[in-house]
Amino acid sequence: MTNSGPVVAVVGEYLPEISIPITLQRLVMEAGANRDFSLMHHDGSIARTAGASDAFANTFFLMGMFERLVRDWAGPQARFTKMGPLKMLNFNIVGDTMVFKGVVELVETTLKGRRLVLELWCESERGQTTTCVVELLTP
Amino acid sequence: MSDVGWGLWGTWEETEACLGKVVGQWQGPDPVERGSIRRWLEPKEFDCAIHTDVDAAKAVGHHDVVAPASMVFTYGVAAYWSPGDLNQSIDDEPTQIQIPVIFNVPAPCNKSFATSMEITFEEPLYLGDVVTCTSRLIDIQRKTLKVGPGAFLRQEDTYTKQTGEVVAVASLDIFRFYVSDGEAGHDE
Numbered sequence: 331m332t333n334s335g336p337v338v339a340v341v342g343e344y345l346p347e348i349s350i351p352i353t354l355q356r357l358v359m360e361a362g363a364n365r366d367f368s369l370m371h372h373d374g375s376i377a378r379t380a381g382a383s384d385a386f387a388n389t390f391f392l393m394g395m396f397e398r399l400v401r402d403w404a405g406p407q408a409r410f411t412k413m414g415p416l417k418m419l420n421f422n423i424v425g426d427t428m429v430f431k432g433v434v435e436l437v438e439t440t441l442k443g444r445r446l447v448l449e450l451w452c453e454s455e456r457g458q459t460t461t462c463v464v465e466l467l468t469p
Numbered sequence: 470m471s472d473v474g475w476g477l478w479g480t481w482e483e484t485e486a487c488l489g490k491v492v493g494q495w496q497g498p499d500p501v502e503r504g505s506i507r508r509w510l511e512p513k514e515f516d517c518a519i520h521t522d523v524d525a526a527k528a529v530g531h532h533d534v535v536a537p538a539s540m541v542f543t544y545g546v547a548a549y550w551s552p553g554d555l556n557q558s559i560d561d562e563p564t565q566i567q568i569p570v571i572f573n574v575p576a577p578c579n580k581s582f583a584t585s586m587e588i589t590f591e592e593p594l595y596l597g598d599v600v601t602c603t604s605r606l607i608d609i610q611r612k613t614l615k616v617g618p619g620a621f622l623r624q625e626d627t628y629t630k631q632t633g634e635v636v637a638v639a640s641l642d643i644f645r646f647y648v649s650d651g652e653a654g655h656d657e
């Protein structure tokens with residue numbers, strides 16, 4: 331659940347991590363919700379032709395989970411200004427438990443508020459699978 | 470990565486001819502509304518009241534329920550079928566999500582995978598907003614990777630709402646390449 335915020339961010343501070351199991355049901359729910367119906371994200375046989383062992387999470391889900399990681403920590407006042415580069419290093423596959431993590435890299439005062447830059451990543455049983463940088467403004 | 474036969478076939482000269490041009494434009498079929506936001510939050514177990522409760526949204530300066538920032542991708546996805554389109558038959562290829570640098574830009578390639586994406590947010594999306602996505606091919610870098618010869622194609626997507634305001638600008642890097650019959654693919 332989202333903090334009431336606004337967050338007191340300090341460089342080097344780690345965000346509370348989020349753990350979420352990847353089930354086929356979750357991927358199907360996600361495809362229906364984000365409208366990326368590419369077959370490899372819900373059909374294991376197609377995913378295997380792409381070199382994965384089963385259906386794997388899509389980029390919209392990864393972006394959304396990184397947004398949740400930051401929103402939960404930063405609170406409702408925070409405004410996202412940039413996400414990315416999002417880099418996909420390995421598949422996030424049915425049966426994995428994905429753990430989303432992050433750390434504050436930069437805090438600076440601007441005319442629009444405090445600008446935060448966060449380094450985020452996701453891990454699974456196969457190590458780091460995805461990285462992402464997020465920038466936001468907070469009061 | 471895709472299955473065999475993925476993407477629009479053509480020559481590298483035809484690919485180069487698309488550089489800098491609009492290669493796709495469409496309007497998302499559905500306006501921003503509470504039901505689609507709720508279904509988007511659900512599989513992520515994402516609990517933030519500004520996306521569901523107007524009072525919570527107003528308390529932090531929004532004028533209405535605000536969609537999650539990265540949901541602009543979803544509201545910008547083209548319809549998979551619309552009234553007037555042909556009905557699908559069992560032997561038809563599945564309809565794919567629109568990625569113009571794969572499906573609208575010709576290239577001598579039959580496989581592809583995404584390598585990186587980023588997005589800059591300009592304006593929030595509120596209930597009732599409708600999103601139009603305009604895609605341009607903005608870079609081509611020919612390269613041979615271990616999976617085969619091909620090129621990195623960079624697609625820039627500009628998302629606007631019905632007022633003309635820019636909601637977000639995204640860039641997507643896709644590596645398109647050629648694999649001859651029988652050769653194994655690679656991962657994403």
